[in-house]
Amino acid sequence: MKEPADKIADLAAKHRDRPGALLPLLHAIQDEMGYIPPESASIIASALNLSSAEVQGVITFYHYFRTEPSSIPRVEICCAESCQSMGSDKLLAHARTVCDVHPVYCLGLCASSPAMMVDEKPYARVTPEKFDSIMKKAAS
Ligand code: FES
Structure with missing residues (x-):
């Protein structure tokens, strides 16, 4: 079974070359894992050549993205x-x-x-x- 960081890295590699990859990648991570794990920002930043602050800013800007696992339906x-x-x-x-x-x-x-x-x-x-x-x- 893959570790969360490995799943995030795999998804980042899959989306890296798309134009405007950040939002589709964040959606893919949330679809796959149910939320955006905290280690995502640095992995995504490295894959997309962004700063972790830029990635974290997008994650927190959109209320759609969950930053913690939840059993409560959205x-x-x-x-x-x-x-x-x-x-x-x-x-x-x-x-x-x-x-x-x-x-x-x-x-x-x-x-x-x-x-x-x-x-x-x-x-x-x-x-x-x-x-x-x-x-x-x-x-x-
Ligand atoms: S106005 Fe389009 S679904 Fe509600």
Whole structure:
């Protein structure tokens, strides 16, 4: 079984030659490992010829990136126009009574508003009742 640093180095080598490699690489690391381990910044910096501070700055700028492992699902609720017009404000208020929620702006499911994502899985036409059911399943 590979050590985290080896996995990060492998992913960095795979993405190194892409234009604008940093964000796709960070996504790949989080997809693979569930978060961005602390040793990532120096490995990525070396692979992409950036400073560790630049890499760390990007990791901390985007709230999407997790810097610690978590068993809590990441919940994103769309708050853009289409979803707003179909009740995302009410859904967001309800969701915030249950868990930590990240507002996002358009998940590409506008025709099926309001929309949300739980750990990258999209859900459409979400009501507060449907939200409760989704979260119950996510916790089991
Ligand atoms: S506006 Fe919510 S998915 Fe597009």
